[in-house]
Amino acid sequence: MTRKWRKRFKRLLQRHNFTAIGVLLLSLLVYAVISTQGKTNLLTPQGLQQAVSDTGLWGILVYIAVITLAVVISPIPGAPLTVAAGAIWGAIPAGIYSVIGGFLGGLIAYFIGLTLGRSAVQALTGKAIYFSKARGEWLIGGFIFVTRLLPVLSFDLISYGAGLSGLSLPVYAPTTLLGMIPSTLLLTYMGQAFTIGLPLGIALSMVFLMLLVLLPWGIRRYNWLGLRDMIRVE
Template identity: 55%
Template sequence: MRKFRKSPARLNTLFTLPNAIALAFLLLCALAGWWFSTQSGLNLSSVDAFVVSIQALGNWGIFAYIAFLVVAIVIGPIPSTPMTMAAGMVWGPVTAGIYGVVGLCLGSIAAYWIGRTLGRSAVKVLMGKSIHFSKHRGEIYLGWIVFVTHLLPVMPYDLVSYGAGISGLSFPIFALANLFGLIPNTLLLTHMGAAFTIGWPIAILLAVVFLSLFIVLPWGIKRHNWFGLRDTIHLE
């Protein structure tokens, strides 16, 4: 009898309004991902094809690009980095950087909210793996971890954002760390994309810088535990 009495309470904690909104948003993102790949007219097969298709949309291309970045973060593993570079070729590095920061920031906040609402099991089903942040050094330190992992190409934005939500990191701390971490990296990518339309020497220099960070940072974290990430971030 006790089991039957407890089950409605458990169902009430499962089927809450925040959970329903999070699930509805996930469904919307899944439908948007299907639309982007089949109906939107955006060609995601290559950077050049994406540039041509986004230009063909005119001003609507701005909204399509921002929405695409949101979906890329929430659903994953849709590659956003090549498209962020392509945006620099379309709108120029600064304007494309602003659009990119808006899209990536909104997507990261949505992932944080979904992780905090639906929890680790749902994220693991969605992403194929889960991430958890240890709070043993406090929330300010976790905020710096979010900032560093968004600033530098160490871990995907989606996983970090989901992990911050699962771990219950304070939203104001996450939002600030998320925003200020995204700005430099996004501008670097859009400048790399724009450099290909300006000249090869600048493009090669920026590519070397980006690839060096992409190779050196993961090695330093794995070998020497830079920033203490191995003690704080746990992948499952």
């Protein structure tokens, strides 16, 4: 075993990595059991709503598990499910459940990147991501906060990239958590607004969708906020 792999193995044995793996396995188990027994597609808003109706209070755990997996396994669509949760539980409860699931998924992805390295991340996402630490950790933390607040870049890629770059957990965790709360609540509010027809909620939803289109375009064309200098995705 090479020195590089010995170092990774020692990291893997650390308690926080075991915790992350345990949460991931629990989420996979919940997803597998509900999908098999209920014969519903939990990855669609309709399937999620049906699963919640069938499982009662356990539906909250099911939803948190699915949102956790949506971060770690990128093909799972997290945003539509978050909107659907707002329609099921209301904006605030759904926002709390979504933040818990998203934050757990972000931590798991961070520890995967930190422990298993770039080859594992490429196998999971099909992409390579590079962070520049030339301007210091807290600037990267600010960048993560912005991308959580306005989710113009993939949640999972940013989480994996933070781990790959060796960004410290005290910088990554609070910027992720604080940044994701407003955008998550907006998505759940969108779901609630569409069910009860609130004009303000629908208007905010349209503005949010426009930002998701315009911000990536501005970043690519004009390098807004200098984001292209800190991150590269291949």
